[in-house]
Amino acid sequence: MSFSIKKEGEVVVVDVEGQLIVGNRQELKQKVLDELERGEKKFLIDFSQTGYIDSSGLGVLVSLSKKIREQGGELRLANLNDDLKTLFELTKLDTLFQIADTRERALQSF
């Protein structure tokens, strides 16, 4: 479980490897908030290597999305696997996030 952060153009891209759960959500939150503090505005979280997100992980995504929006920024999600896609649809979280099928499409959408 780890997060790698890199910059692609103007967009801060975060890769989530493994799971986003109660044990590591604070780490993700802090990393993104640090970038936001530095003045970054565009964020993309890529879940292509993520198998599972628990409810506290979802909570952190919502809280990050709010904080980024407050600073005039944008958050996009990409590459949710089928299970995660179903989870987002069933809980209507898909109405709160802009979700793209691929990283390229997400980057183009900013």
Add this chain to the structure above:
Amino acid sequence: MNDLVHVLTAFHDATHCDAGVWTQPSTGDGPPSLDAATANAPMPSRFPALSEGEVHVQSPAGTVVIAGVPGPRRAWLALGPCPERDVELQSFMAFLLPVVTQYLQSALEVEHAANELAERYEEINLLYTISEILGRTVALDEATKTILSEVSETVGARRASVLVHDRTTNTLKAVAALGVDLATVPSINVDDPCSVSARVFRTQHPMLAEPDQMICPEEAGYRRGAMLSVPIMWTAPAPRGAEPLGVVNLSDRRSGQPFTAGDQKLIAAIATQIGTAIQNTRLVRASVEQQRLAHEMQLAHDLQMKLLPNNAIVAPHATVAARVVPAESVGGDFYNLFRLGHGKTGVMIGDVSGHGYQAALIMALAMSAAAIHSQATGDPGEMLHALMSTLREELAVTEMFISAFYAAIDPANNELRYSNTGHPHAFLLAEGKDFERLAASDPPIGMDERRPATARRDWRAGADLLVLFTDGVSDARNRAGERLGEERVLDEIRKHRDATPAVILERVFEVLDAHITTTTRRDDLTIVLLRT
């Protein structure tokens, strides 16, 4: 000195000459005193220096020969007077002096050994006393104070202190002191360049600070002249190994003698005992705290279970079977049932994100607020919206949210109205049809501000079944880590669709238990089945 008397008496029996051994007292310069003598040995008129050899002195009864006995102790052997004339007192002296010298030497060694033994006994006694003190008390301050006064008594120190490391401030704090008011002893920063205690703590080695060495103001209270400072060590299991917990200082020795290597060894042994006591106290404190938390969790769990409704409160209008199985002692799942008047029934299922005490509190809040709001409005969307307003602050602060489904069923009008904020598993099993998912129209409460939508379905009393469960049920894992899956749950219900809710619930839990077996549950399990 009895043995020496025997020697001198034997000498007297053989020669008829008197004999006496005189020694200078070990302290002071007083006159020599008689150690052993035959019956008529006179007090010599003078005691010659060792270098003078044998000296002949006259006594009223005749000639006496006296000589110093070589050795660490100042002693003299006096021979004479003898009743017979022409006795070779010199040759007697040459024979007896080595014997007495050897005897006195041995006696001195025995005396030293006895003193040594007495000291060791005193130290062993001290260690026993300390073990007893530590064995019967867990109050560290009290124990260290007693230990310090026992140790100081043994080594004869009039000033002493025990300093313990405070991790949060990185300072050495005095927990016991002798010869100074504890309240006036300042804490010492571990990095203090002047303090002996700080240096001993850093280097983890004992140190003897010399009397002429500068005394730091922080240590002035418990130091006069030389100070023996020893680290308090505690050996943790590998790989952490030994770590310093504090320092013991002793100073102002009553005898004025310097501290010895033996003192240092003794204090090091005692410091280890104190170290164990400190660690025990910390462990006891942590364990008490843990017990308190476990107790609170148990109370919260009991409270949570008490808050869950009695399924009979909606009878006879509705028949409900429901069960909540928490993952830890306190979980975030809940359900509630309401009598809404005119034969209508309200039913709600929810899942607070997260577990533990905080989730239980939010759940309790949601349960009681829902009971009020369900009576205030007949519209499910409005009810969840009101709930959202009530919980907004709490959810924002704790970064939690609640997925919730709420339905109001009106059998008389064949109507089920519901609102779903992010709850994934809500189904209607209508007579002659398959499951219809009563899908969420909005994200969970706490994630969004919008007023949740209300939807409507036909409802047939005595036939239709409302099926609600939480993701703990469909996500339940077996030993191989495989999920049970939503479909397995629905299949089981489909098989027994004509049975009562209570029977169906049993069947579903049989499937669940067979799947989970002894695996640890990661999430709460909640199922609610309702028929009117």
